[in-house]
Amino acid sequence: MKQxxxxxxxxxxxxxxxxxxxxxxxxxxxxxxxxxxxDTAKELVDMVGQRILEVNSQLEDxxxxxxxxxxxxxxxxxxxxxxxxxxxxxxxIPLAKMFEEKTGLPSKLTNDANAAAYAEMLYGDAQGxxxxxVVTLGTGLGSGIxxxxxxxxxxxxxxxxxxxxxxxxxxxPCGCGRNACLETYASATGIVRTVHKMQEEKGIEKTPDLTAxxxxxxxxxxxxxxxxxxxxxxxxxxKSLTDYIALLSPxxxxxxxxLAKAHEILIPKINEVVxxxxxxxxxxxxxxxxxxxxxxxxxxxxxxxxxxxxxxxL
Amino acid sequence: MKQxxxxxxxxxxxxxxxxxxxxxxxxxxxxxxxxxxxDTAKELVDMVGQRILEVNSQLEDxxxxxxxxxxxxxxxxxxxxxxxxxxxxxxxIPLAKMFEEKTGLPSKLTNDANAAAYAEMLYGDAQGxxxxxVVTLGTGLGSGIxxxxxxxxxxxxxxxxxxxxxxxxxxxPCGCGRNACLETYASATGIVRTVHKMQEEKGIEKTPDLTAxxxxxxxxxxxxxxxxxxxxxxxxxxKSLTDYIALLSPxxxxxxxxLAKAHEILIPKINEVVxxxxxxxxxxxxxxxxxxxxxxxxxxxxxxxxxxxxxxxL
Numbered sequence: 001m002k003q004x005x006x007x008x009x010x011x012x013x014x015x016x017x018x019x020x021x022x023x024x025x026x027x028x029x030x031x032x033x034x035x036x037x038x039d040t041a042k043e044l045v046d047m048v049g050q051r052i053l054e055v056n057s058q059l060e061d062x063x064x065x066x067x068x069x070x071x072x073x074x075x076x077x078x079x080x081x082x083x084x085x086x087x088x089x090x091x092x093i094p095l096a097k098m099f100e101e102k103t104g105l106p107s108k109l110t111n112d113a114n115a116a117a118y119a120e121m122l123y124g125d126a127q128g129x130x131x132x133x134v135v136t137l138g139t140g141l142g143s144g145i146x147x148x149x150x151x152x153x154x155x156x157x158x159x160x161x162x163x164x165x166x167x168x169x170x171x172x173p174c175g176c177g178r179n180a181c182l183e184t185y186a187s188a189t190g191i192v193r194t195v196h197k198m199q200e201e202k203g204i205e206k207t208p209d210l211t212a213x214x215x216x217x218x219x220x221x222x223x224x225x226x227x228x229x230x231x232x233x234x235x236x237x238x239k240s241l242t243d244y245i246a247l248l249s250p251x252x253x254x255x256x257x258x259l260a261k262a263h264e265i266l267i268p269k270i271n272e273v274v275x276x277x278x279x280x281x282x283x284x285x286x287x288x289x290x291x292x293x294x295x296x297x298x299x300x301x302x303x304x305x306x307x308x309x310x311x312x313x314l
Numbered sequence: 315m316k317q318x319x320x321x322x323x324x325x326x327x328x329x330x331x332x333x334x335x336x337x338x339x340x341x342x343x344x345x346x347x348x349x350x351x352x353d354t355a356k357e358l359v360d361m362v363g364q365r366i367l368e369v370n371s372q373l374e375d376x377x378x379x380x381x382x383x384x385x386x387x388x389x390x391x392x393x394x395x396x397x398x399x400x401x402x403x404x405x406x407i408p409l410a411k412m413f414e415e416k417t418g419l420p421s422k423l424t425n426d427a428n429a430a431a432y433a434e435m436l437y438g439d440a441q442g443x444x445x446x447x448v449v450t451l452g453t454g455l456g457s458g459i460x461x462x463x464x465x466x467x468x469x470x471x472x473x474x475x476x477x478x479x480x481x482x483x484x485x486x487p488c489g490c491g492r493n494a495c496l497e498t499y500a501s502a503t504g505i506v507r508t509v510h511k512m513q514e515e516k517g518i519e520k521t522p523d524l525t526a527x528x529x530x531x532x533x534x535x536x537x538x539x540x541x542x543x544x545x546x547x548x549x550x551x552x553k554s555l556t557d558y559i560a561l562l563s564p565x566x567x568x569x570x571x572x573l574a575k576a577h578e579i580l581i582p583k584i585n586e587v588v589x590x591x592x593x594x595x596x597x598x599x600x601x602x603x604x605x606x607x608x609x610x611x612x613x614x615x616x617x618x619x620x621x622x623x624x625x626x627x628l
Contacts (some may be wrong), residue, residue, distance in 0.1 A: 082595050152462070154562055155563050158444075158595045178593070244481070244561075246478045248466060248468050249467075259343040280396075
């Protein structure tokens, strides 16, 4: 019998990760294409689809089951991406169908953070947990909500937009067209904005082309503004997570994504905020943890699970 | 065969409702005791338990299956009430066990708002819905969260504390010991505080012994402060519900409890706020509705369902 393979595609604001995953969760093949290499969804499907067809032609000893896709604003129910601000796609795109047409393979799609939640549940430290949350701190803030052992899609298929709860009255425009969404603070781009704002308030020139990684490295060296920016980010995120705990009482919250590389600074600070603000009945009930999965793999592992789970392999 | 009856007890901040419910959801007998008539949980169990034993002795032609209890801060997993601020019980009380000992009947307990959600799902307009929310606007604000057709209890059993998400930086102490929780605004007591604050700001004497009902009646007559208080309450609640929709994407949100008697004023205003603030993908996806159930019955119907559902009748 041929070895069965599911393809997982993780579409992020920076990279598209494409993985060929066997039924033990091993990555047989891994490709990466920069998100900047295409402007439209059609270009993405053409380029990524072409790559998939090429690789598949070299894997003739395997049986390719299909394609699972994790993408921002992805809708599990109808396989579309809808108005994804971080991809500059202000329309409804039938991405799963487009991949099916391009590759001839059955394709399913979900929110990128839901894919991360699947990965955490199947291969990470959430194994055996019924109620948990995955927060991805990347270009934006995504979240995958698991309740009673299932990823929550909600009535519309769009549940899990923790990044777009509104956290302050401050004037901080969000890519979604609204103001002061959580992801304008708690994300790789959000912490850069926070540092720039602090520099402005101090009358210091704003560091050009600043990245979250630079802020992290500066914080490790004791830079005051960088440390304060992490403090502020943790406070805003910690308060939102405290509210989340009051609503859904998870066993754990996993912090992942680019900014989570700074989890040694972030998580203790978030824990402090959650401890301080939690309702008595929720004190010390929810662990806040870094993901044990390799970040660039988690999205595609979880996306591939859309296919392997359906086929009853997992 | 004897007709089977489940007893449902709804413990509110004002009244304890006790219902004897048959397996069609018909209320065979209904008693009410004021919450002010007892100071401790033991007194409550003695008084309510005694009443149950008396009524049961007159129902010898029926088979009494057990007692379901809906109570603030109730924990489904272990049958306790824990630190219920609105009952002034600052401890962990094994209420289900106490009722079992007093009456000899199997007893189960859940949060009062979860009970309301069961009632809505079994007998109300949420029949057939998989994802919805019930918000009870009484002395406090409770919520019963339904995801994928199941009431969410979470890891601790305490999920659903929408009333205790923190909504502002304003100094407005909450019964839970924290500050500016949603229920300090959006509840029968919350709207009274809002009117008092507005009166204070205008240099008007605070109306003594003001009730939410009076504010509602004044608003109907066009009283400016009362209307503004409803405006403010709807704004605060509407923004929180917008965040809830972003997280869990329900099909409907049901507004119930004492203050919801003013739903003809509240719901259009809440809808306006939700419409204005919703993320594009959630526009017009979630109905905000009054409960079609008779409020004083909903809690005990839902509580009784803890017993009838277990016995496989529903």
